[in-house]
Amino acid sequence: MDVDPRHYEQIAIKDNDIHSIVVSYLVHNCYRETLEAFVACTGMPEPADYIEDMEKRKEILCCALEGDALKAIELTEQVACDLLENNKDLHFDLLSLHFVELVCAKKCTEALEFAQNKLMPFGKEQKLLEKLENFLSLLAYEEPEKSPIFHLLGLEYRQCVADNLNRAILAHRNLPSYTAVERLIQQAIVVRQSLNQDHGKVRHG
Known part of the structure; x- marks a missing residue:
């Protein structure tokens, strides 16, 4: 039976639950050394x-973040051969x-040729046009x-693409694509919205 959100404060949180949340975060973000140190300190079995x-x-992910996107694509196809073929948005990104990278290096002719050969075929899909x-x-x-679209040149865009790639690879390998922390935040938002709705009903009831 579901627990009333108003009673969540009475639920005891075990150390193992917290440890599992931390491990989930470290695995998701590929922090191997930190993971090994954490499981050694807590006595948890290493995944x-x-x-x-x-x-x-x-x-x-390092290749994607450091500007070697073609290498990132090559490695992705090795670990998940059909992932990019089935996820055109991610492949385009x-x-x-x-x-x-070519534009930033002022290699405009090479950039145009690359766009014609690799990017323009995606223009057949309206959502990517x-x-x-x-x-x-x-x-x-x-x-x-x-330019007005300077954000496409920055680290934030590369990070966004890398994050989406990471989630896609995890999902392809039947692993959680979101960390336990992210799921908890999502659940907390839902609970808060539920409580606000209940409070509104009481006020207007």
Whole structure:
């Protein structure tokens, strides 16, 4: 039976529950050394089957974040061969990272050729057409970092793509694509909304 949200404060939280939440976060974000130190301190069993997966994902994510998107794509296809084929949005986003690197390096001719060969085929899908147009418009600026879409050049965009790639790889391998912390936050938001609705009903009842 579901617990009334108003009684959550009375529920005891065990150390093992907290430890599991921390482990979930560390595994998700590929913090292997921190994970090993944490399980050693707490005496928890190390999730050995995740170690190899963490190392592979970490290498892929580092490539995406450091501007080597083509290598990230190559490695992704090795660990999840059909992932990008079935997720065109993610595939486009990864290719766009390489396009951005070419633009930032002032390799405009190479960037245009890459866009024609790799990005433009995605324009057949309406949902990706606007994205494609935004990236191509970067070529019109001598200083793209001062353009209205400068955010596409920054670390925040690369981080967003890397996060989406990480979740997709985890889901492809039948592992949780969100950490326990994120799920708890989502649940807390739902509970708060439920309590607010109940409070509103009482006030207007």
